[in-house]
Amino acid sequence: MADDLSAVFAQPFAEQLAYFSQKLALPSEHWDDLIAAGHDRGFIVAGAMKENLVADLKAAIQTAIDEGKTIQWFRDEFENIVQKRGWTGWLGEDSTGGTAWRTRIIYTTNLRTSYSAGRYAQMTDPEVLASRPYWRYVHRSREHPRLSHKAWHNTVLPAQDPWFNTHFTPNGFGCKCLIEAINEREMKRMGKAQPDTAPDDGTYQHVVKRTGEVVTLPVGIQYGWDYAPGQSVAEDIRRMAR
Incomplete structure (x- = not known):
């Protein structure tokens, strides 16, 4: 994978594996049919409405996590699954660039969130909290950084800070x-x-286009990401990883 987390993704750990394995593969029409902590229990791919299709996509991501597979490997699997299940009309299908974008989103989103959820389970273990009671925000984007995230770099807070x-x-x-x-x-x-x-950067209002719902979010946090991956299942993940 062509980014600075490739080495990390190639070294899965027990809590990361446990987090992703316990998710249920769910058919969905929209990417936000599950929102925030709902992703702790469910796996969806927008527009994938057939149960066997979603199950195959989840299995491919599970293998990518378990075995440290590259994004190119996942792209090949994605193509095989799409052909096997006859999935058409999905966003990105109409161009090579669109397919590359869609597969990158599916791959990186699931690997990054499973990594973070696994680390959350590790870092909230009582013994770890006792020895490492502070959390540091680390900004890592080199190209096109989000300025708010860059401003949070090296912010250190107690682990329990809201x-x-x-x-x-x-x-x-x-x-x-x-x-x-x-x-x-x-x-x-x-x-x-x-x-x-x-940090207190204020809030902004996001309008969900397909529903008209207005959601208030912290500045710097994208819609659907205002949660801690793994927080709602941390105890379960630690138990499964033992």
Whole structure:
């Protein structure tokens, strides 16, 4: 995979595997038929309405996570699945660039969220919290960075700070940011005598085009991403990973 998380994605860990494996494959018409923490329990691909089609796509992503498969491998599998199940009319089908975009979104979104959910389960383990009680926001995008995410780089807060309920990464499609658990010594090496104050960037209103619903979100957080992946299932994931 051609980004700076390729090495990470190639090294799956127990909590990441457990998080994705417990998801149910669900037919859906729209990408936001599941929203926020709903993704902790369900796997969807917008427009994939047949159960066997969604199951095959989930299985392909599961293999990509389990075995550290590349995006090109997933693209080949995607093409095979689409042909096998006779799926037509999906967004991106009409061009090579569209297909590349669609497969990248499916692949990277699921690998990044499963990675973050697995790390959330690890970092909220009571023993880990006792030894590494602070979380650091790490901005990683090199090209076309989101300025709000860049401004949050190196923000250190107590792990229990409510800010992470909406700002735990990723914070939007394509977001490469991470959250890192650190101890007091590491915080002080950053030149911080104590944790920071949680950023307050205000809110904005997003209008859901197909429904007209108005949703209030923190500035810098894309619609549908104002949650902490894995938070709602963290205990289950730790138990499954043992």
